[in-house]
Amino acid sequence: MSAYTKPVPTLDDGNRPFWDACREGRLDLQRCASCGHLRYPVSHACPECLSYDSEWTTVSGKGKVFSYIVFHQVYNQAFAEDVPYNVALIQLDDGPRMFSNVTGVANDAVKVGDRVEVVFDAVTDEIAIPRFKLAG
Amino acid sequence: MTLSNRMAIVGVGATEQGKLPGSTSHTLAVEAFKRALADSGLQKSDIDGLLTMPGTTAPEGSLNYLRLGEALGLDPSYTGSMTMGGGTAGALVQMACMAIDAGLATNVACVFGDAARTGGSRFNRASGWGDSWGIWGMYGAAANSAVAASRHMALYGTTSRQLGEVAVACRRHASMNPNAVMREPITLDDHQASRWVVEPFHLLDCCLISDGGVCIIVSSAERAKDMKQPLVTIAGMGQAYTTRTLGREDWWYVPHQKEALARAFKMAGMGPQDIDVAQLYDNFTMSVLLWLEHAGFCKVGEAGSFVEGGRIQLGGDLPVNTAGGNLSESYMEGWLHIVEGVRQMRHACGPRQVEGAEVCLVTGRGMTLNCSNGMILRRAA
Numbered sequence: 271m272s273a274y275t276k277p278v279p280t281l282d283d284g285n286r287p288f289w290d291a292c293r294e295g296r297l298d299l300q301r302c303a304s305c306g307h308l309r310y311p312v313s314h315a316c317p318e319c320l321s322y323d324s325e326w327t328t329v330s331g332k333g334k335v336f337s338y339i340v341f342h343q344v345y346n347q348a349f350a351e352d353v354p355y356n357v358a359l360i361q362l363d364d365g366p367r368m369f370s371n372v373t374g375v376a377n378d379a380v381k382v383g384d385r386v387e388v389v390f391d392a393v394t395d396e397i398a399i400p401r402f403k404l405a406g
Numbered sequence: 407m408t409l410s411n412r413m414a415i416v417g418v419g420a421t422e423q424g425k426l427p428g429s430t431s432h433t434l435a436v437e438a439f440k441r442a443l444a445d446s447g448l449q450k451s452d453i454d455g456l457l458t459m460p461g462t463t464a465p466e467g468s469l470n471y472l473r474l475g476e477a478l479g480l481d482p483s484y485t486g487s488m489t490m491g492g493g494t495a496g497a498l499v500q501m502a503c504m505a506i507d508a509g510l511a512t513n514v515a516c517v518f519g520d521a522a523r524t525g526g527s528r529f530n531r532a533s534g535w536g537d538s539w540g541i542w543g544m545y546g547a548a549a550n551s552a553v554a555a556s557r558h559m560a561l562y563g564t565t566s567r568q569l570g571e572v573a574v575a576c577r578r579h580a581s582m583n584p585n586a587v588m589r590e591p592i593t594l595d596d597h598q599a600s601r602w603v604v605e606p607f608h609l610l611d612c613c614l615i616s617d618g619g620v621c622i623i624v625s626s627a628e629r630a631k632d633m634k635q636p637l638v639t640i641a642g643m644g645q646a647y648t649t650r651t652l653g654r655e656d657w658w659y660v661p662h663q664k665e666a667l668a669r670a671f672k673m674a675g676m677g678p679q680d681i682d683v684a685q686l687y688d689n690f691t692m693s694v695l696l697w698l699e700h701a702g703f704c705k706v707g708e709a710g711s712f713v714e715g716g717r718i719q720l721g722g723d724l725p726v727n728t729a730g731g732n733l734s735e736s737y738m739e740g741w742l743h744i745v746e747g748v749r750q751m752r753h754a755c756g757p758r759q760v761e762g763a764e765v766c767l768v769t770g771r772g773m774t775l776n777c778s779n780g781m782i783l784r785r786a787a
Binding site: 312339349355369 | 528530532534535536537538539540541542543544545546548552553554556557559560601602603604606650652653655658
């Protein structure tokens with residue numbers, strides 16, 4: 271594949287387990303070992319109880335479109351050839367929300383409330399970005 | 407003791423607005439200060455408090471108070487800079503009130519200048535601590551409010567044309583404001599025909615990017631009685647924040663705005679029925695709809711139909727953004743909303759004056775939907 275020129279995460283000790291799991295085809299989130307709160311984005315302390323102890327937990331990757339927008343304006347030149355492209359706020363069945371993209375369909379084929387499931391887009395040898403497809 | 411009506415805005419000043427080549431955040435802030443000082447009738451030596459917001463083009467950032475203070479030749483007893491985007495102006499005016507009440511200062515100048523237009527500021531930052539939302543192409547200020555609009559549309563049936571009502575109202579008001587940047591009236595069809603920026607936002611759902619400076623001088627109501635301008639007091643003020651974004655399911659709805667306004671209404675002993683005119687922070691059209699719901703002018707989900715038929719235009723039930731707002735007057739990140747609120751209370755707005763207006767609601771909101779505040783300005787009897 272040609273070199274991927276769009277932003278990729280900077281891996282560090284904190285987020286590496288998340289992205290390692292993505293590369294291996296799993297969506298893993300942190301569950302607080304103290305209060306049980308399942309959280310995203312990655313953080314070193316639980317935002318509910320401030321415990322530092324957490325366990326990486328594989329979630330279903332299923333959810334629904336909570337909000338949905340389509341970019342026409344180019345804010346970062348790396349996306350200049352992608353417009354119009356969508357960004358979806360995904361409500362995971364397991365609780366947390368994340369920004370992502372809905373892939374595999376035209377932008378106007380997606381609406382708020384649609385069921386989706388995660389897919390992994392391997393953009394480099396190291397990074398597979400979690401995106402979502404409409405659930406069948 | 408409550409601060410209600412014990413503090414006053416005694417001077418306001420704004421520079422020319424728009425595209426001002428040769429200006430910098432710094433020159434615009436200085437000019438705004440001079441104009442506010444002249445408006446107040448105070449001498450420079452009377453100003454012992456300096457609170458500033460660094461413009462996006464101010465290289466010194468949070469040290470803006472030092473840069474500006476030196477330029478103005480001030481040795482204040484109280485100073486500092488704050489960065490909350492469009493939530494800053496209101497937060498600084500409220501901070502000035504608290505400083506005066508605490509005896510730390512007497513007359514506080516709140517100052518902002520930015521050459522965002524000529525300086526090329528694009529407000530295109532990707533949010534998200536840790537893994538940036540830019541990984542998924544989620545960039546810029548418009549997108550956050552577009553998320554709110556998309557959700558509001560899905561839940562309540564709000565339409566793009568209803569958003570357009572806000573744009574049309576602001577533009578009509580700007581057409582009556584000689585200092586406004588965009589004065590050519592627009593129609594709902596113009597709004598619909600303008601290009602997409604981030605769906606569901608058209609270009610005419612989005613605020614301007616502007617050069618300009620604004621200064622607001624705060625003093626005690628007691629001192630203000632003997633000053634040059636008609637007395638305009640702050641009847642109520644409030645702030646509320648959420649620092650969480652993805653972590654809060656209702657983040658898109660900025661529910662903390664309702665708390666900020668409830669605090670302001672409580673301090674003032676007033677409710678939405680007491681408001682004659684409102685200056686509602688409008689980085690995007692959607693933001694005005696949310697404020698209308700949060701202030702209780704209409705029920706949750708009903709702001710779209712509320713704004714139809716010119717209700718928020720001059721002559722309507724609730725004139726909103728009577729100078730044109732961020733959408734059409736100039737994008738001073740909410741600073742001009744306070745200025746217009748004060749001028750409405752002074753009955754100094756000429757053809758766009760809301761006749762007999764005595765109470766004005768002014769709101770501010772900033773960053774990734776995180777920061778919000780409200781103030782209720784009152785014309786003294």
